[in-house]
Amino acid sequence: MPYEIIIFAFLAGSTVFIGGILSYFFEKTVLNRKIKIEIVHFATAFATGIMLAAVAFVLVPKGMHSLSIGFSILIFLLGAIVFYFLDDYIHKNKTSIPQFLSMLLDFIPESIALGAVFIYDYNTGILLAIFIACQNLPEAFTSYIELRSSAFSKSKALTMLFVLSFTGVVFSLIGFYLLKDNPELTSSLMLFAAGGILYLIFEDIAPSMKLKNSRFIAFGVNLGFLVGMLGEALL
Template sequence: MLSSVILFSLLSGITVFLGGLFALFFEKSFKKGFLKEEIIHFFIAFGTGIMLSAISFVLVPHGLEKIDVLVAILLILLGGVIFYILDSYIQKKAGNISQIMAMLLDFIPESIALGALFAYDYKVGMVLALFIGLQNFPESFNSFIELRFSGFKIKSSLIILFLLSFIGVIFSLFGYYFLSKSPFITSALMLFASGGILYLIFQDIAPSLRYKNNRLIAIGVNIGFIVGIYGNSFT
């Protein structure tokens, strides 16, 4: 079981680095212009769809299995409030790495839940790993672009993303060793993360989807959500 936790947390985390590599290819292949901006916005939309599917099919449904509805509501609200406070702090202090910090805000609690889930629901753990990996890819894509725009060199940007790829393993192991026998806490964490992710989606991500009155980009949300539906079909 421990080997599965390490393997799947690695697979879900390595997409942080792969997203950066793809962004590097994208940077070299596309010149500045309308098409490049549209693709970037589409990736933002796709990531939003994946995040929504993670909330809809894994985090909230499985979180509600062990927790009363009223407590769940409070946890989701608490997640939104805490993420609001952290997001405000990041915007003021992190500056040129705010996108990376925002990515870690949902990556860390999801990884903790991932490690805990594997102990008593292997299939759901695998699906959550899939969602985390798919979610990290477009987020790290945008993080690499943000780092480059902020003056970081290619090598430095890739090193940062490569190191962050292993954050998931660390926190998944934490969840496995300390929360695997506490399904209530794991469920609470998933609901808390859901509230935080919802806040991030509609505060930071959704407002940026609209680009020069091109409504087609928002279809990326649908595509991301459909991918989530397909992933959930394996449970």
């Protein structure tokens, strides 16, 4: 079982670096500023749709499965509150990389949940790995551009994404070994992540993806959510 978790966690995390590499070549080859902005906003919208699908199809329903409704609500709200204060701290310190930090904040709890959930539901583990991989690709794509616009060098931005891509394996193994005998704690983590992700989506990510005179961008959310619908149907 651990080797399967390592494989799926690696595949899910590898898209962080792949997204960064794609963004690196995108920055070099696409010179038209208008097209570049539209593609970045569409990628952000697509990632948002996948994140919503992860919350709707995996994190909330699977998280509530082992918990009472009252405790589920409490943990879900706790996730939103904790992410609220983290987000507030980030803004007060004038950190100008919200997309990268959002990816980091949702990638870690999702990875822990990935390692733990494989024990109880193999298919759900695979589905969550797919969600994480699909979500990380466009998030890393836009995060690289964000890092570059915040005065990070190309090598430093790619190094940060490269390191982050492997942290998923570490946190998935932590989830496997520490939570394998505690389905209630695993469910709590999934609901906590769901609450935090929803807060970040509508506080930081969704407002930034809106583009003047381009309502088509919002369709990216639908397409991202469609990935989740297909994954749920197939597995």
